[in-house]
Amino acid sequence: MTASFTEGPSDPTVQPVPASVVEKVDAADSTLHNPQRAVLSLGANLGNRLETLQGAVDALEDTPGVRIKAVSPVYETEPWGVEPGSQPSYFNAVVLLKTTLPPDSLLERAHAVEEAFHRVRDERWGARTIDVDIVSYADLISDDPVLTLPHPRAHERAFVLAPWLDVDPEAQLPGRGAVAELLADVTRTGVTPRADLELRLPE
Ligand SMILES: Nc1ncnc2c1ncn2[C@@H]1O[C@H](COP(=O)(O)OP(=O)(O)OP(=O)(O)O)[C@@H](O)[C@H]1O
Numbered sequence: 313m314t315a316s317f318t319e320g321p322s323d324p325t326v327q328p329v330p331a332s333v334v335e336k337v338d339a340a341d342s343t344l345h346n347p348q349r350a351v352l353s354l355g356a357n358l359g360n361r362l363e364t365l366q367g368a369v370d371a372l373e374d375t376p377g378v379r380i381k382a383v384s385p386v387y388e389t390e391p392w393g394v395e396p397g398s399q400p401s402y403f404n405a406v407v408l409l410k411t412t413l414p415p416d417s418l419l420e421r422a423h424a425v426e427e428a429f430h431r432v433r434d435e436r437w438g439a440r441t442i443d444v445d446i447v448s449y450a451d452l453i454s455d456d457p458v459l460t461l462p463h464p465r466a467h468e469r470a471f472v473l474a475p476w477l478d479v480d481p482e483a484q485l486p487g488r489g490a491v492a493e494l495l496a497d498v499t500r501t502g503v504t505p506r507a508d509l510e511l512r513l514p515e
């Protein structure tokens with residue numbers, strides 16, 4: 313493949329910059345000056361679930377380029393997608409962010425937070441100390457398997473939709489519609505608010 317290059321100055325000591333690099337830098341630059349909204353889902357079903365969720369919230373807020381705008385109530389939820397009774401129940405919550413990080417950097421940060429809390433990836437939907445998923449990033453829609461946007465299963469998960477609706481009653485899932493309507497179409501059985509528990513928004 314031939315790389316295309318932008319026109320550079322005629323100084324022969326200056327190397328031309330490939331157009332693809334210019335495009336990436338421009339995209340990063342425009343994100344930097346234009347923070348985007350993102351929604352993350354947090355889930356934990358091993359260890360001290362509440363402490364880990366709070367640690368994840370704090371670690372996200374500590375990330376340069378990330379500002380948490382809202383943290384949802386905590387829900388205790390039956391494990392979704394696995395044999396009933398085969399795993400401990402989850403604590404789930406949703407956080408709303410403004411971020412200058414591009415989507416791939418936000419995913420890297422989500423994975424770093426999972427690693428910090430010793431998440432082990434063995435089986436699909438296996439029990440975990442923490443799971444950090446990107447539910448949506450601005451209005452982006454992408455079927456890239458490395459980062460699918462919105463999250464491909466968010467619209468069918470009451471453990472994502474219910475806490476999200478609590479902190480944003482007008483929320484829309486790009487390409488899918490109003491979160492309130494999506495939630496009305498899924499079962500809320502096994503998705504219980506834990507009003508006795510609270511996650512703090514870091515100051
Ligand atoms: N929106 C997204 N948020 C987080 N990870 C994503 C997203 N889209 C694709 N992925 C990819 O999915 C891979 C597997 O993620 P993970 O192990 O967290 O899945 P899971 O939480 O077990 O299941 P699920 O994807 O159903 O929530 C990640 O390595 C990541 O690259």
Ligand SMILES: Nc1nc2c(c(=O)[nH]1)N=C(CO)CN2
Nearest residue numbers: 355389390391392402437471
């Ligand atoms: N209740 C519940 N079930 C799940 C969850 C989760 O966060 N909560 N996460 C999964 C993989 O992301 C699979 N199943």
